[in-house]
Amino acid sequence: MKTTTLLKSLSLSLLVAGSGFAATALSSTAVAATAIVSNEKDDTLSLIDLDSLQVTETLPVGQRPRGITLSKDHSKLYICASDSDTVQIMDLKTRQIIAELPSGEDPEQFALHPNDRLLYIANEDDALVTVVDTGDRSVVAQIDVGVEPEGMAVSPDGKWAVNTSETTNMVHWIDTETHQLVDNTLVDQRPRHVEFSKDGNILWASSEIGGTVSVIDVASRQIQHKLSFKIRGVHPDKVQPVGVKLTDDGRYAFIALGPANHVAVVDAKTFEVLDYLLVGRRVWHMAFNEDQSRLLTTNGVSGDVSVIDVDQLKVTKSIKVGRYPWGVVVLP
Numbered sequence: 001m002k003t004t005t006l007l008k009s010l011s012l013s014l015l016v017a018g019s020g021f022a023a024t025a026l027s028s029t030a031v032a033a034t035a036i037v038s039n040e041k042d043d044t045l046s047l048i049d050l051d052s053l054q055v056t057e058t059l060p061v062g063q064r065p066r067g068i069t070l071s072k073d074h075s076k077l078y079i080c081a082s083d084s085d086t087v088q089i090m091d092l093k094t095r096q097i098i099a100e101l102p103s104g105e106d107p108e109q110f111a112l113h114p115n116d117r118l119l120y121i122a123n124e125d126d127a128l129v130t131v132v133d134t135g136d137r138s139v140v141a142q143i144d145v146g147v148e149p150e151g152m153a154v155s156p157d158g159k160w161a162v163n164t165s166e167t168t169n170m171v172h173w174i175d176t177e178t179h180q181l182v183d184n185t186l187v188d189q190r191p192r193h194v195e196f197s198k199d200g201n202i203l204w205a206s207s208e209i210g211g212t213v214s215v216i217d218v219a220s221r222q223i224q225h226k227l228s229f230k231i232r233g234v235h236p237d238k239v240q241p242v243g244v245k246l247t248d249d250g251r252y253a254f255i256a257l258g259p260a261n262h263v264a265v266v267d268a269k270t271f272e273v274l275d276y277l278l279v280g281r282r283v284w285h286m287a288f289n290e291d292q293s294r295l296l297t298t299n300g301v302s303g304d305v306s307v308i309d310v311d312q313l314k315v316t317k318s319i320k321v322g323r324y325p326w327g328v329v330v331l332p
Contacts, residue, residue, distance in 0.1 A: 003196050033289055034331045035296050036077060037305060038065035040320025044323035045079075046091075046305075048296075050289060050330070053307060053317050059095055067109040067152075068327040071134075072116040078134075078327070080107040080121070087121060087132070092331065102139050104130035109193075111152040111161065113176065120161045120174075122149040129163050129172075131179060141179035145172045151193045155218065156200040164191035164205060171205050171214075173221055183221050186239050187214045193285075195244040197268075204253060206241035213255055215271065225271050227255070234260045243285040247292055247310070254295055254308075256283040263297060263306075265313055277315055279306035287328040298325035 039046060043065065047057040058219035062081025069078050074165050077090040080103070087101040087110065103110075104123035107130075111120050118140065121130045127147050131140040146165025153162045154176070161174040169191060173183040188210025195204045195220075203216040232307040240258035246268060249252075253266040259282050265275040280299025283306070287296050295308040299323075305325060307317040 005228060006284065019328050023203045029242055035287065035289075035305070036068060036329050036331060037298060037325045038068050038079065038327040039303075039324060040064045040066055040082075040300075040326045041323035044322050045077075048305065048319055048321070050294070053319055055319065055321060057095070058322065059090075061090070066326045067110055069110065070329050070331065072114075074331055078110065078112070078119065079082060079177070080110060080327075082106050082108055082124075087119065089134070092137050099109070099137060101132045101134065101137055102130075103132060104128055104139075105326065108150050109152045113154050113161075113332070114156065114158045117249050120152050120154060120163075122152050122163055124150060124166075125150050127165070129161070129174065131161075139214070143174055143179055145174075146170050146184075151191060151205070153194040153196055153203070155196050156198065160218070162194050162196075162203060164194055165188045166192065166208075169207070169210075171203070171216065177195045178218055185214075185216055185221050185223065188212045188226075192242045193244055194248055197246055197250065198248045199250075204244045206244055206253055206255065208240040208242055208258060211236065211239050211241065213244065213253075227266065227273070229255070229257060229260075229264050229273060229276075230291070231257070231260055231276050234262070239248065241282075243297075245288060245295060247288075252310070256286055256297060258282055258284070259301075261299075263295075263308065275313055277308060277313065279308075279315055280304045280318060284325070285327050287330050288293065289330050290332040296330070298328050300324045300326065 035048040037046040045059045063083035067080035079088040087103040089099040106125040129143045146168025148166035151164035163172045171185040188207035190209040213227040239260045243256035253268045255264040262276040280302035282301040297306045306318045
């Protein structure tokens with residue numbers, strides 16, 4: 001009996017030790033979150049490890065990659081290869097391009113419907129929004145919009161697809177049930193980007209040349225507030241709002257101000273500008289990490305990515321990537 005008990009005790013100890021070793025091994029091989037950045041002048045993607053904040057891989061893609069977005073399960077990356085006149089699909093396990101979508105000419109930005117199937121693509125040269133079914137890779141609809149469409153967003157409930165036209169200076173409202181253009185909201189010069197609040201009640205639209213951001217009530221499709229920006233020592237002509245990112249908790253809006261080389265921090269409830277954060281040259285687009293503790297910005301002219309600590313509202317790191325970084329997403 002004593003020998004059996006001793007053997008059982010030894011077996012249990014080995015099992016516990018083995019479990020601890022397995023847990024340690026799993027922990028040590030855990031994959032860090034990865035930021036993916038499109039470099040429009042290099043025809044590449046830069047992959048950044050968000051633990052080490054180092055570029056770990058550079059991948060060739062189509063010509064002039066700009067907008068990029070993830071599938072809902074994070075298995076695929078969609079890439080607007082603007083000068084290749086296509087949207088490429090990358091398998092993120094193999095890092096290989098597995099298909100191309102019939103995007104229409106010069107795709108620049110796009111937005112994926114919450115159903116994870118329909119992709120709404122702005123075709124800048126043709127004044128169109130092309131709707132593509134990513135499942136069977138077919139064109140579902142093409143919708144006439146204003147001149148030089150760029151910004152795209154789909155509301156969280158999937159009801160609205162919204163596009164901006166840079167020359168017509170409008171936000172176009174597309175009913176996703178009928179794929180009909182049903183309304184337009186006039187904004188300031190050269191609208192570039194649109195972003196819905198998490199609850200879908202508010203739309204933020206940046207106007208690059210106008211130097212403003214319009215805050216639009218979705219129910220009425222009317223502007224309820226307009227933001228302008230003034231940075232000490234920066235000429236007003238250089239203050240050109242482009243990318244917009246909103247925290248899920250409704251606390252902050254971050255506005256990329258282009259050649260002003262700053263990101264504006266805005267109280268998303270009062271619309272007060274709280275601060276301006278100095279980043280790289282010609283800040284363009286932005287993305288949060290999964291818990292929104294960090295915000296990454298693409299800085300085209302300086303060819304780097306700035307890392308912002310969201311709690312401290314402080315820039316903590318600059319990471320060199322390719323030439324003219326444009327879009328950015330984070331793979332958890």
